[in-house]
Amino acid sequence: MTRSIAIHWDQDVIRIATADVGDRVRVDDLVAFPIGDGSDVPAISEIISNYVAKHGLARADASVVIGRGQIELRVIELPAAPDDELPDLVRYQAKSHFSTIADGQPIDFIRLANGKEDSPVHVLAATLSSAELKKIQTVFESTKLRVRHVLPRPFALVNLLRNELTAPKYHLLVNRFETEADLTVTYRNRIVLTRTLRLPHDKAEQATALILEIRRTVAASPNQPSGGQVSKVIVLGSGVANQALANLIDEQLKLPAEARSVENFVSLGSSAAKAISDDNGSFAPVLGSLNLPSEPSEHLIDFAIPHRRPEPVTDPRRMYRLAGIAAAVTTFLLAIVLYMIFSRRSEIQRLTSELVILSLDSDSRDLLIGKIETLDTWKRGDINWLDELYEISDRFPLPDEAIVNRLSTSVGAAADEAGINISGLISEPRVENDMVDKLREGPYNVAQGKTGPVNDNKIFKRSFDLHLGLRLSQRNVDQLLRVTAPANDEKRPAAIPNLTEPNSTSAPK
Secondary structure, three states, X not given: OEEEEEEEEOXXXXXXXXXXXXXXXXXXXXXXXXXXXXXXXXXXXXXXHHHHHHOOOOOOEEEEEEOHHHEEEEEEEEOOOOHHHHHHHHHHHHHHHOOOOOOOOOEEEEEOOOOOOOOOEEEEEEEEOHHHHHHHHHHHXXXXXXXXEEEEHHHHHHHHOOOOXXXXXXEEEEEXXXXXXXXXXXXXXXEEEEEXXXXXXXXXXXXXXXXXXXXXXXXXXXXXXXXOOEEEEEEEOOOHHHHHHHHHHXXXXXXXXXXXOHHHOOEEOHHHHHHOOOOOOOOHHHHHOOOOOOXXXXXXXOOOOOOOOOOOOOXXXXXXXXXXXXXXXXXXXXXXXXXXXXHHHHHHHHHHHHHHHHHHOHHHHHHHHHHHXXXXXXXXXXXXXXXXXXXXXXXXXXXXXXXXXXXXXXEOOOOOEEEEEEEEEEOOHHHHHHHHHHHHOOOEEEEEOOOEEOOOOOOOXXXXXXXXXXXXXXXXXXXXXXXXXXXXXXXXXXOOOOOOOOOOOOOOO
């Protein structure tokens, strides 16, 4: 078991939790110290130092939780990139997204859920101002604590409920304090949206204000880069006010809501249990920071261990292993190449023998020439339809001006005729005229078919029908080589080509 301490440094209150951390977390003590407006740094340092000395926690591992108002959060869109390149991209883009950013200022991020491959990556990035960072460093210089983690309050709360938030559903967490509340939307332990709001001083008005802000947060959740519809609300704290708030959410917003005490997520000693006998949820973040991973987590923002580009591996044994693997692969590939060469030589000899027999048989040779001519005719009509579709798409109107309902292709009876039929909807007649003019600039013979108004579509009000004729000779179709026999010596076999030469040409069987 490791003795650990967690400190939640809020604007007007410092909350401290001590615990033994091992396979399970057992919290021994929970206390809260009012600090006024939080500007008296020496007084705050003295409070923490006295507590550490009293409980013999010098050199203990410490986690620090900071309020939402002390950090700056931004959603940043980045080009598709591997995870190990994201830290450099985030730091580069942070200069244009955060109001103030200085060299050495801590920045961390989490990657939001991504819908498709090769699509832009969205990250939730956070930075701690230089003034707040200096204040934290000043306070903990005299406490003799080893600060292992510095994380924002919403992420400490998510870590406390991590086992409750693993399902693929959107949860809204409501965490209340004396003068403010955190509203955090999560999906599989990832924060999608987090907001902090000031509460009215009148206790009777707080529930009404919270219901209004919860409604706004639920409406905003689907509009986030990785957002969705909230399916459940969890109010942290088992006090009377929290139970009443959960009932109001269920009644007014028609969302399942429940009030949960921190006792459901950690093991409390007698002293700690007494401190939260009427749990209002204010100790939830400090308890959530007691059992944190020692390495950067994909779900947490931690300024003490931010996400960084992995260090290059310099282990020489790894280099030797890679060299051995490369040598083995090279040997295997060489064996395959040699096997293929010998196999091809046998195949060449077999085909040469067959070619001699075919050359002696003039009737078979004439039949073969006829087949080649048939293939030549087919080749002339073989069109790369993807190239034609790319050509048409490049000249096609914008998606909000025209859409295609049906597209068909055909090759005519003659080898040099082909056609493309396109029908669809357009927003106005001008669009069809512009489209026809652009298509006529290329090798297409454009013929307009039946057109007319569409009554059941408010955006695309007319239909169009086009036939694009294409002469294949304009696409520079390659000619197939033909095998010809001597005119005056029909009984003499044709010369046998050397199939081992690169430029030799032989008739297929």
